[in-house]
Amino acid sequence: MEPAALALEMLDITKTFPGVQALDAVSFGCARGEVHALCGENGAGKSTLIKILGGVYRPDGGTIRLDGREVAFSHPIAARRAGVSIIHQELSLLPYRTVAENVFLGVEPTRFGILDRRTMNDQATGLLRRLGSSIAPDALAADLSIAHQQIVEIAKALAIDARILVMDEPTAALDRVDAGRLLDLVRKVSAEGVTIVYISHRMVEIQAVADRVTVLKDGRTVMTAPLAEAPTGRLVRAMVGRDLADFYPPRSSLPPGPPTLNVRGGANGQLHGVSFEVRAGEIVGVAGLEGSGKDALARALIGDEPFEVEAMEIGGRAAKPGHPRAAIQAGIGRLSDDRKREGLLMQQSVRDNATLIERAFAPAFRSPSAEPMSPQSTDKRLIQLDVRAASFDQEAQFLSGGNQQKVIIARWLARDPEIFIFCEPTRGVDVAAKAAIYKIMRDLARRGRAILMISSDLPEIIGVSDRILIMREGTLAGELPGGSTEEEVMAIAVAHDREPHAMAS
Incomplete structure (x- = not known):
């Protein structure tokens, strides 16, 4: 030209x-x-x-x-x-x-x-x-x-x-x-x-x-x-600078374990009769159009919004989180879909952000013989997740989007919840960081953690999930296996006049 x-x-x-x-x-x-x-x-x-x-x-x-x-x-x-x-x-x-x-x-x-x-x-x-x-x-x-x-x-x-x-x-x-x-x-x-x-x-x-x-x-x-x-x-x-042949990590060949999260008849102003389960060792993706209820589901599970349920169990124990602190104590960890407003203290250091949950749930009074929270253990988690920063004293606002997500994951690893709720896990991150986050999610699943991934990125939903739940008008309208096509997911997401696809029990 x-x-x-x-x-x-x-x-x-x-x-x-x-x-x-x-x-x-x-x-x-x-x-x-x-x-x-x-x-x-x-x-x-x-x-x-x-x-x-x-x-x-x-x-x-x-x-x-x-x-x-x-x-x-x-x-x-x-x-x-x-x-x-x-x-x-x-x-x-x-x-x-x-x-x-x-x-x-x-x-x-x-x-x-x-x-x-x-x-x-x-x-x-x-x-x-x-x-x-x-x-x-x-x-x-x-x-x-x-x-x-x-x-x-x-x-x-x-x-x-x-x-x-x-x-x-x-x-x-x-x-x-x-x-x-x-x-x-x-x-x-x-x-x-x-x-x-x-x-x-x-x-x-x-x-x-x-x-x-x-x-x-x-x-x-x-x-x-x-x-x-x-x-x-x-x-x-x-x-x-290299091929990403393993952009989406391979799914496990082992069957999932027992249900870690079990919800029956969940409802609020935006959700109606929601029933599903997430098993240990599996990644369940939640897809749907804007306003379908997928975001409301995440907020309800973590206690940000009211959630009336017929029954809810986490790790086999009855649970009904009424606020975020109760959800965390029950064994849920969540990555918000807006990490800058809800996930990070942007002007605090990387290390401080990685210890927020650990410090929030530490005993109010510690005995002199109790082992203090260790900066070394925090740094070890950050290094294991390949968080790239000039130093861990650097303010979180100066990290890339992918590294900010890894800092939030490191924070939850200190708590080691039984179920992780990942909301828009790779929004605004580059392709290499996406691959790294998908690998972290799959590694957590291999360790027996249950993961509920809520995403607007259909290729991500299809490539990462073991099962796919599709939300429509506040209800769970259908379920598909991981690897299904975008057309199959969208057919359920927009089919207002169709009978709901069979849901797994």
């Missing part, structure tokens, strides 16, 4: 932080109307490159061109004025402003120097309709679903006539249906001539939407190719 045809060129971009070469002569370019996927492990340099494009960082060397014209951004506002819009993984909408106010934030239409609210609402409605959405312009952003917030973010980019739109993990918090709708919007916007840089760890999405793909590794460009020349296997090898 001739350079003149490129809407965006980043040539030989270099950036160094104290002790770290973040980018080493990285080159990256996109044509007008192209969807260009940018891939790499956490720490590969993607975020630094995008922050340079967005005016957050200034490069130490290299050149940026938009439509052949050299530019240099000293501030995000300058990048935005030049037509560069970045939708971050953690959305930036103001929750208590209206949709229209968010769409035109900083570029509000005025009349005689006064905000022209009618024009703003009308123009916001036009932009949303252009995206095929009927979201009300006067709705509060806080009242919107994540999927609708993503649409508002795209409308916000269109409002400034963005020429370059960067989308960072845009489907990380979406279920399969909403993710599919968002990919349709990506194609629609690119067809209108907007250049899209699409950052994702999800290989299926990249294969579905990208025209070309660039892979970064250790701050260098290691591959740029048309999608037709970049099958998933090649992308994974480029990102991690």
Whole structure:
């Protein structure tokens, strides 16, 4: 492709932080109307490159061109004025402003120097309709679903006539249906001539939407190719430097043990007559569309929400956790689907985070002869899980998503619960970290622990689970063996008029 045809060129971009070469002569370019996927492990340099494009960082060397014209951004506002819009993984909408106010934030239409609210609402409605959405312009952003917030973010980019739109993990918090709708919007916007840089760890999405793909590794460009020349296997090898033939660890050939978790007739405002069991040594996946009840099930089991049951047993003992502390004491450990808000103290050290449960359940008074909690034992668990940090005194906020998940797992290993509830275990982590987390889960199962995995990632559900439970409208609508197809899972998840598939007793 001739350079003149490129809407965006980043040539030989270099950036160094104290002790770290973040980018080493990285080159990256996109044509007008192209969807260009940018891939790499956490720490590969993607975020630094995008922050340079967005005016957050200034490069130490290299050149940026938009439509052949050299530019240099000293501030995000300058990048935005030049037509560069970045939708971050953690959305930036103001929750208590209206949709229209968010769409035109900083570029509000005025009349005689006064905000022209009618024009703003009308123009916001036009932009949303252009995206095929009927979201009300006067709705509060806080009242919107994540999927609708993503649409508002795209409308916000269109409002400034963005020429370059960067989308960072845009489907990380979406279920399969909403993710599919968002990919349709990506194609629609690119067809209108907007250049899209699409950052994702999800290989299926990249294969579905990208025209070309660039892979970064250790701050260098290691591959740029048309999608037709970049099958998933090649992308994974480029990102991690090796094949991931064992991406999903093999299932155990041994039969599972006795039931560790047994629930009969579970119900609350979102769940109706839920009955299932998870046996020692097995991984049971829970799939379903957004609002199907799969997330509510996790919250009910851990005691975050009321849960009335006909009977519930953990390890053969009657249990009815009414709050999280009781659930933990009964033998349940949970990885939240939002590790930053619910799982970690981000400004505390790695070691402190790994000992939270251990310290919370330590006796209030210890005898002088009692062995104190050992930093050495904590560090040993972190090392065994291959938590990669500058030191275990480092704040958790500076770890990659995969390493943050491992810290939470290390915390629960100190407690050694009988059942682990993994909620969205690999959300926002790279392919190598995914493989590591799947191996940890399988190792726990081999040790006789029971694992309930609740996930919106269907390939993950199918590849990791020994059995798959499918939620629909607050009920368990069916069960399938691990390794079933996505079509089989979705047929149960959306079949409102079908008879429920037989559930295992």
